[in-house]
Amino acid sequence: MxxxxxxxxxxxxxxxxxxxxxxxxxxxxxxxxxxxxxxxxxxxxxxxxxxxxxxxxxxxxxxxxxxxLYFSNQAEPDMWCETPNGQKSPYEEMLEFIAPYIQDGAHIVDFGAGAGTTLKHIENTHKERQLTLASVDFHNHIQSETIEYLSADLNKLEALQAEFVTQPISLAISTHVLEHLIDPIHFLTQIRSMLSDDGHIFIEVPDCSPDAFIEHLAFTNLVHGQHIHYYSKDSLAQIARLAGLKIDALQQLTTGDIPRLLILLSKTTQESSTTVLPVTSGADVAVVKRFNDYHAFQDSLFKQIQQALMLNDTIGIWGIGGDFYQLTQSYPELIDLIQANSIILYDYELAGHTYVGSSIRCSSAIASTRYPVFMLPLYAPTREKMHQVSQSWSAQVIDPF
Ligand SMILES: [Zn+2]
Structure with missing residues (x-):
């Protein structure tokens, strides 16, 4: 269409x-x-x-x-599920990937550092190497005495150019940022001009390549309102080339259900090309699959709710967020069931509010319910937390996915 x-x-x-x-x-x-x-x-x-x-x-x-999108919710959403014992965390994997490019005395700057987890891992892993570390972001979430903070709008990095004239960057880092930016070519071009001649840029983005692990995308936040761009290996290579950069290393990983694309870029020596070539293996396959799967899971959830209501007068729904809202939009008959008190709504933060006139109860009250209660969110880290919270309850809590 x-x-x-x-x-x-x-x-x-x-x-x-x-x-x-x-x-x-x-x-x-x-x-x-x-x-x-x-x-x-x-x-x-x-x-x-x-x-x-x-x-x-x-x-x-x-x-x-x-x-x-960014200021409605103060808490940063959890990006990764907890790392199972004996496995490497996403940050350990990033550090392994960039380790060959960290030299003694390197000047390392993280653009969009957030809480600074990546920089702190680098600081702890490379203590004896005289590194100079800095973070660039909208807000100073790091509050570190050893990591310098520079305030900047990541969509307008040109304001920062003067900072790096005397000490160019040897390794620029930007993980899970490029998908949030308006103009990724502009962003990379700006960082390129702050790099030393032999400097590198490490980028990580959600991987929407057709050969990435895209089986469980509906359980991730890979498709998200904050994500403006969806990248494949091909489209990211094009963007890098148009920014005057070439790919020195590339790795595809999966953590939890999240496919990750890690790339290491350096400056091209020849004149940068402005010819755009069509992306051959784009992100469309992954994005379409995510939406098809999402609708299939919501359909399955609705059928499970219908079946439960044949066996019970009342059931509960736990988690009154975006997935709940979309379910009621796709299956408006649920609204009637909520208003008839056949479906009782539970949510920790929204307790005390009403939806379509029906009260939302505190989720702690689920512990003493005698009817089945369905977890509504598809997002895996949220359901992981719900499992932890409810494991000591005797109530019948159902994870429909
Ligand atoms: Zn285009």
Whole structure:
């Protein structure tokens, strides 16, 4: 399906202005100002450029979209499930990947450092190597005495150029940032100009290559309103080339259910090419599969709820978030069942509010229920926490996935 091209953004890979709709992500936040919850819905059409085949959200990200996506929830979402005993953590794997490129006395800067976990791992692993470490981000979440903090808008890195003239960067790091940025080529071009001649850039993004592990994408937050771009090995190679960079190393990993693409870039010596070649193996396969799977899981959940209601007068639903909202949009008969008190709603944070006029009870009350209660969220780390919380309860808590 082609989409109405008016009000759409240009492709940030090839600058064309022609999109084929891949899927529409329905995101949003609860307006909690009143007792009755109201959903402020955000719709993100994910398009594939008809010229170069890059996959990205096809509407422009306005300040008000950024505000509701990034400042509605103070807590950073957990990205990874807990690392099982005996396995390497995602950060240990990143460090192994970049270890050959860390030299004594290196100047290492993490763009979009967040809580600084990667930098702190580097600091602890390479104590004797006289490294200079710095973080660049909107906010200083690190609060470290040994890691310098530079405040910057990652979409406007040109403001930071002067900082690195006297001490260029030997290793720039940016993990799980590139998918959040408006213009990845601009971002990489800016970092390139801050690099020393033999410097490197380490990038990690969610891997939407067709050969990545894409079986369980519906249980991850890989498709997310904060993600503007969806990358494959091919599209990322194109973007790097257009930013005057070449790939020195590449690794595909899977952690939990999240496919990860790690690449190491350095400056190309010849004039950078501005010719755009079409992406041959793009992110469309992975994104389409995620949406098909998501709808299949919601359909299965709805059928399980129907069956449970044939055997019980009442059932419970635990977790009143985005997945719950979408389920009630896809299966509006659930609204009648909620209003008839056949379905009781439970949520820890939203307890005390109402939805379609029905009270939301605190999830701790599930412990003493005598009817089945379904976990609603698909996102695996959330369900992992729900399993931990409920393991001592005698109630019948069902993970439908
Ligand atoms: Zn394009």
């Amino acid at each position: 082609t989409i109405n091209q008016e009000h759409l953004t240009d492709c940030k890979l090839c600058k064309a202005h022609s999109w084929e709709l891949v899927a529409t992500l329905i995101s949003g936040i609860w307006d909690k100002r009143h007792d009755e919850l109201n959903r402020e819905e955000l719709r993100f059409p994910i398009g594939q450029c008809t010229k170069c085949h890059h996959v990205q959200v096809a509407i422009p990200y306005t300040q008000s979209i950024f505000d509701s």
